[in-house]
Amino acid sequence: MSEDLRRMLWVSLPDQRARRELYWMSRMPGTRVRAMAQQEPVGQIDWIPSTYTRPIKRFVEAGALAWVRGLTDKDPGEYDWVTSLELCSLVTGQASRWRRAARSAGVRRPLQAVITWENLPDQPLYKVPPYRQALSSCRDADLLLCMVDAARDHLLANGFDDELIRVVKPGVDTELFHPAAEPVAEPIVVFASPLADNKGIDRVLEAMAIVRREIPEARLKVAGRGPLEHLVQAAAQDPRSGVELMGSLDTAGVADLMRSAAVFTTAPRPTWKWTEQLGLAYLEALACGLPIVTTRCGTNDEAVQPPNRLVEDDAEALADSLLHFLRDPRLRAEVAVANRSHALTRHDLTTQCAAMGSAFAEIEALHRV
Template identity: 70%
Template sequence: MSLPDQRPRRELYWMSRMPHTDVTALAAQEPVGDITWVPSSYRRPVKRFIEAGALAWVNGLEEQPPASYDWVTTLELCSLVTGQASRWRRGSRVRQAVVTWENLSHQPLYRIPPYKQALDSARDADLFLCMIDAARNHMIDNGFPDHRIRVVKPGVDTRVFTPAAEPTDDPVVVFCSPLAPNKGIDRVLDAMRLVRKRVPEAELVVAGNGPLRGLVERAAADPGTGVRLAGQLDAHGVADLLANAAVFCTAPRPTWKWTEQFGLAYIEAQACGIPVVTTRCGTNDEAVQPPNVLVEDDPEALAAALVTQLTDRDLRLRIGAANRERMIAEHDLATQCARMGEAFADIEAQDRP
């Protein structure tokens, strides 16, 4: 069961890549992958964005016969569709899985009805599939049984996200993320103004959309800023942009109910063989490991790290090569999707006589 704001090529797509698995998705938009799509609308008490669409119920679940399925899977413990799934499968043989990235042990949404009701309804799920190590810690802190928790880190398609045949010599920085305050495009713009005092030819290419798009458009309208807005790109467009950049940069900072959990853009950039410079936030150190650079939430610290990378080609190439090697070893998409399948199969095996 999808959420109304669920992004493509993520959880649904990964499950569709699990070996020997057929996925039927109740979703608002047609999902990417070999998936049977049931077009579904949503009931939403409010229209504004709330925690990845968690405050929404999907229509049409009651029309799906439980006898046709082995599992029902939803995203996040506090989403209302998780509570729906728990009620729908009750009394049937259908197992329930909940996929979670949550890394806040004291997530404030858990104290607010109806999020708390969804959380409590998830307690009898069969599998809790954590996409980061911190999610397992958060679940144990909230009283969930460890024997039903499995951690499988997300994968990246290393055939799509691959280094350029010839690394660029141009000082191009890429920001590829939602244009929202929590992802820090404003910090990156401030840092780039400082970078250009040291590296006048440095450029910033911004891919994405969001509430701060106007801020980027105004910067891009001034030729003296070196800022270019690439807009919303598909996976292949993002891969091409990253492969032809020198450095990837974001600057996330926490909100009252969120802190950076992992960041798929980080592993996409590393798979393309470029270094990452970002702010230390939440548990993004699970994705951004040395020799990549995590700094404090400060434009000057960001700028200093970017200048180091942009002016030392040999350093960039060494970091980029190490990044590519680690992505293949630890985050190859096919391998990680198979491991997801193993997590489901492991729970099934526990129930066999």
């Protein structure tokens, strides 16, 4: 390893979202990241503009059937680490092959890290070539960095070495995401997630219709884009719905939106290859001191804990918990203090990025001669 600077090559997924894993790697102390990515990344990152071989675009993110072009042209001797997201992603398989080729040629570095959120014990993609081969290639990785506790359980269930596994929960910018100067008295609910079936905006709209029978002045502000956007547009055009579509917001816009609301809600439900893992929007809501009402899905209980509400995927249940908070300003104030404290102590961005750096350093120490 370089004594002064950890040099990392990040191999991006074609659909990778900004201000997430790559950004966190760039925030690790003493780390310089160069990223192969389609879009220019956010942060102090050296960008290698990259294109992908992608026969079809049916799947996105970790399931994308896509390979980055140009990785084999990179000199492995220039890097201490090669890092990618998820065990089954095809770019992870590429990174593994590239690293093994360097070892075969007598180049000792880079080490390989895989970042994972995977919490399905029996991920169906693992049964399908070439995802199965990508998973197998991860068994040579030097570090498996889990973003949730459930990911560690997943790795152990699939036979990975516990000595190479580290768990560090993600952080949130607690300076940008902070509570409003004064508690919001109006009964405003905010939804800030993709407008897709798996995030349940349809269920939230149903629940808000029930809420407005009890509190006619209650409103729902919706931020996001996605295939179910037409449902929100239709509701927003009806003045009786109390729904407002905010569109796609940048990070500062989401923070401002959170501070304009009294309660945060979403309603995730599983798909055939995904279930909620943690939910970064929950962390943003916690940091803003918003009570959270959401459906129980996957392992989102790692983020949403009492006195916040996890309910079944049912509009009546969702509405009942929304009313629980909307009717009680004093309760909301108490929850705001607890949620803000939780975000500061367990999910502060600077602290968590430093902890990620420590996980890399622990593995580096094992490889020093």
